[in-house]
Amino acid sequence: MQVLQQQFQVPFSYQVIFTKHLFDSSNKTLCDFISNFGQSNFRKRILFVIDKGVADAHPSLTTSIIDYFESNAIADLAPEILVLPGGEVCKNDPRFYEEVVRAIDEHRIDRHSFVAAIGGGAFLDMSGYAAAISHRGVKLIRIPTTVLSQNDSGVGVKNGVNYLGKKNFLGTFAPAVAVFNDVAFLATLEDRDWRSGIAEAIKVALIKDLAFFEWLEANVEAMNSRDEAAMVEQIYRCADLHMKHISGGDPFELGSARPLDFGHWAAHKLEYLTDFKIRHGEAVAIGIALDCVYSHLIGAISLADCERILAVIKGLGFDLYHPALAENDCQNLHKGLQEFQEHLGGHLTITLLKALGKGEEVHEMDFPTIQASVALLAKHA
Amino acid sequence: MQVLQQQFQVPFSYQVIFTKHLFDSSNKTLCDFISNFGQSNFRKRILFVIDKGVADAHPSLTTSIIDYFESNAIADLAPEILVLPGGEVCKNDPRFYEEVVRAIDEHRIDRHSFVAAIGGGAFLDMSGYAAAISHRGVKLIRIPTTVLSQNDSGVGVKNGVNYLGKKNFLGTFAPAVAVFNDVAFLATLEDRDWRSGIAEAIKVALIKDLAFFEWLEANVEAMNSRDEAAMVEQIYRCADLHMKHISGGDPFELGSARPLDFGHWAAHKLEYLTDFKIRHGEAVAIGIALDCVYSHLIGAISLADCERILAVIKGLGFDLYHPALAENDCQNLHKGLQEFQEHLGGHLTITLLKALGKGEEVHEMDFPTIQASVALLAKHA
Numbered sequence: 001m002q003v004l005q006q007q008f009q010v011p012f013s014y015q016v017i018f019t020k021h022l023f024d025s026s027n028k029t030l031c032d033f034i035s036n037f038g039q040s041n042f043r044k045r046i047l048f049v050i051d052k053g054v055a056d057a058h059p060s061l062t063t064s065i066i067d068y069f070e071s072n073a074i075a076d077l078a079p080e081i082l083v084l085p086g087g088e089v090c091k092n093d094p095r096f097y098e099e100v101v102r103a104i105d106e107h108r109i110d111r112h113s114f115v116a117a118i119g120g121g122a123f124l125d126m127s128g129y130a131a132a133i134s135h136r137g138v139k140l141i142r143i144p145t146t147v148l149s150q151n152d153s154g155v156g157v158k159n160g161v162n163y164l165g166k167k168n169f170l171g172t173f174a175p176a177v178a179v180f181n182d183v184a185f186l187a188t189l190e191d192r193d194w195r196s197g198i199a200e201a202i203k204v205a206l207i208k209d210l211a212f213f214e215w216l217e218a219n220v221e222a223m224n225s226r227d228e229a230a231m232v233e234q235i236y237r238c239a240d241l242h243m244k245h246i247s248g249g250d251p252f253e254l255g256s257a258r259p260l261d262f263g264h265w266a267a268h269k270l271e272y273l274t275d276f277k278i279r280h281g282e283a284v285a286i287g288i289a290l291d292c293v294y295s296h297l298i299g300a301i302s303l304a305d306c307e308r309i310l311a312v313i314k315g316l317g318f319d320l321y322h323p324a325l326a327e328n329d330c331q332n333l334h335k336g337l338q339e340f341q342e343h344l345g346g347h348l349t350i351t352l353l354k355a356l357g358k359g360e361e362v363h364e365m366d367f368p369t370i371q372a373s374v375a376l377l378a379k380h381a
Numbered sequence: 382m383q384v385l386q387q388q389f390q391v392p393f394s395y396q397v398i399f400t401k402h403l404f405d406s407s408n409k410t411l412c413d414f415i416s417n418f419g420q421s422n423f424r425k426r427i428l429f430v431i432d433k434g435v436a437d438a439h440p441s442l443t444t445s446i447i448d449y450f451e452s453n454a455i456a457d458l459a460p461e462i463l464v465l466p467g468g469e470v471c472k473n474d475p476r477f478y479e480e481v482v483r484a485i486d487e488h489r490i491d492r493h494s495f496v497a498a499i500g501g502g503a504f505l506d507m508s509g510y511a512a513a514i515s516h517r518g519v520k521l522i523r524i525p526t527t528v529l530s531q532n533d534s535g536v537g538v539k540n541g542v543n544y545l546g547k548k549n550f551l552g553t554f555a556p557a558v559a560v561f562n563d564v565a566f567l568a569t570l571e572d573r574d575w576r577s578g579i580a581e582a583i584k585v586a587l588i589k590d591l592a593f594f595e596w597l598e599a600n601v602e603a604m605n606s607r608d609e610a611a612m613v614e615q616i617y618r619c620a621d622l623h624m625k626h627i628s629g630g631d632p633f634e635l636g637s638a639r640p641l642d643f644g645h646w647a648a649h650k651l652e653y654l655t656d657f658k659i660r661h662g663e664a665v666a667i668g669i670a671l672d673c674v675y676s677h678l679i680g681a682i683s684l685a686d687c688e689r690i691l692a693v694i695k696g697l698g699f700d701l702y703h704p705a706l707a708e709n710d711c712q713n714l715h716k717g718l719q720e721f722q723e724h725l726g727g728h729l730t731i732t733l734l735k736a737l738g739k740g741e742e743v744h745e746m747d748f749p750t751i752q753a754s755v756a757l758l759a760k761h762a
Contacts, residue, residue: 002399008628018383112726247389345493
């Protein structure tokens with residue numbers, strides 16, 4: 001039997017650059033990036049696609065972009081700036097990503113050119129997918145505009161849209177060439193969205209970084225008063241931990257590596273059980289609370305530690321409980337665990353806590369203990 | 382300015398395994414691969430999708446597959462075996478890749494499970510695209526059934542479908558987990574298809590491997606008499622050179638790396654000018670002939686070498702010329718060069734020959750010399 005062995009590594013690198021007012025004419029961050037990117041003998045074009053929620057909250061954004069590229073001749077700005085709905089709706093209807101693909105074609109964005117996407121996590125997922133499948137991948141610049149996308153999904157390597165009624169059924173792993181975290185976009189967020197993204201920071205701090213958890217604990221008030229410097233610090237540390245998890249593991253999840261999903265099995269189910277009326281981060285906060293109480297009940301962490309965690313979550317303004325958890329004697333919630341197992345390919349892996357700042361993988365969860373955890377949380381409602 | 386630097390490498394490896402009668406119950410090649418792949422604590426499922434042309438030429442194929450998985454309990458065979466049209470038509474209509482995605486969902490093919498695609502290059506492109514975008518990439522097993530797909534496209538890392546009237550507008554870079562080159566599939570090819578794929582071997586030999594060119598020269602008669610061992614040897618050497626080009630270069634073409642496209646600028650245009658009535662390999666043979674004559678006319682190779690090359694191409698049964706080359710005083714053809722430059726992002730790179738077995742990149746081609754090359758080839762018509 002003749003065999004040819006193929007083997008290679010594909011290198012990826014990108015920066016997450018923290019800035020403020022990215023399109024101010026005096027801000028050279030984007031300008032420097034584009035000028036230095038790739039080879040000078042290729043024409044560079046750039047197409048902007050913007051989340052309608054962001055465009056509405058920042059009415060001068062489009063003009064600023066046009067002015068920026070007029071005063072900095074670094075790339076040919078596509079004459080059309082696409083504004084499309086953000087949020088889950090843009091992932092549910094294929095017409096939106098098809099619209100981005102259409103614009104990529106029409107404005108001749110090739111593999112040496114850029115799609116720059118400005119918006120929340122769902123919008124970046126959708127537009128990133130369009131960029132990834134066009135010409136086998138045009139260069140993507142991500143400009144996340146929410147706490148959640150700046151500290152988590154926006155700095156990662158995934159994209160996707162929903163299909164056949166299934167979340168992220170279509171998608172690819174496709175790192176951006178750069179991510180610009182512009183803190184100015186956070187100023188216009190509702191309190192609920194400002195808060196919601198912090199759940200991912202609690203998550204990653206609890207399983208990876210005690211010092212960061214203690215920092216969060218010390219900065220509850222700063223967060224609640226919308227202190228910008230504290231928020232940037234939180235985003236920076238959270239993004240850093242997420243990025244290290246990706247680069248230190250299996251970035252494209254070719255093996256059995258999984259994302260950082262502490263607190264997420266229950267969160268996913270809760271989003272469905274509440275018809276997505278609660279935000280992802282709000283569901284994650286409850287999911288974390290549940291898995292912390294569970295970790296305590298099986299003796300992995302002390303009551304004092306458990307209460308410290310719940311105090312931070314509650315202090316930030318999150319609910320610790322939702323009645324949907326207890327529905328049908330917790331059977332609905334428990335079904336989420338089975339679905340999570342199915343999603344993982346039949347072999348369950350759940351992260352619990354073994355200490356503050358230390359996660360531990362387990363391969364089963366006890367149903368009566370889940371019920372007891374829900375009952376304990378209900379007292380906090 | 383705060384910056385987080387992300388950097389990682391994603392490792393890919395796969396084998397191209399040469400075999401005969403892959404689904405004979407006594408052939409353990411596929412069985413061994415699946416058993417040893419990945420982790421044993423995940424359920425493995427496998428969905429077969431087959432090119433209708435192959436299914437028609439091998440009426441017992443479906444039954445053989447079912448029998449194979451009945452006698453070898455290595456994975457759960459999806460109860461549906463999808464048979465879809467092959468050839469360019471399957472890339473032109475999105476319903477075909479959507480049908481593969483639908484089956485992936487319905488038969489719960491997850492990232493630990495396989496899509497096994499059996500067919501020619503276009504069919505593998507289409508089904509590979511469906512596999513790559515589903516769940517951000519389910520595992521793909523390629524079973525190419527033509528000379529062209531066994532020695533070139535099928536052993537590479539690309540997939541794609543046509544969209545908005547543009548070839549391969551949608552696609553990704555997504556290596557298969559294994560490729561099985563089953564020589565038995567070649568026996569039912571028409572002579573025209575048997576021959577056509579050899580053009581890619583001539584191409585890669587001429588720019589990379591003098592010894593292989595001389596081997597082709599010595600084996601013209603063996604090829605023409607459909608000698609199986611000679612064909613396998615040709616495929617093995619050609620696939621090897623293509624695979625080394627990929628692993629030694631820029632596999633996902635993130636920079637300005639280009640595929641092995643000697644002879645291809647004219648070939649692409651010729652396919653369009655003839656409404657795809659000539660096969661890709663037939664167009665490539667003419668494109669190679671043209672670029673060889675051009676290389677001679679600019680003094681890069683001798684007349685004797687040029688004639689040796691033309692003799693091999695002609696000896697294998699290819700035409701060296703097509704009237705479409707000369708249409709409109711070669712202006713139509715010349716437009717192909719401009720389109721090729723556009724496709725490359727504005728900076729032209731063309732491979733010509735500087736010796737037998739040695740390619741050389743140039744960045745311009747002289748129009749009168751192209752016209753003279755066409756005129757010379759016309760004498761061979």
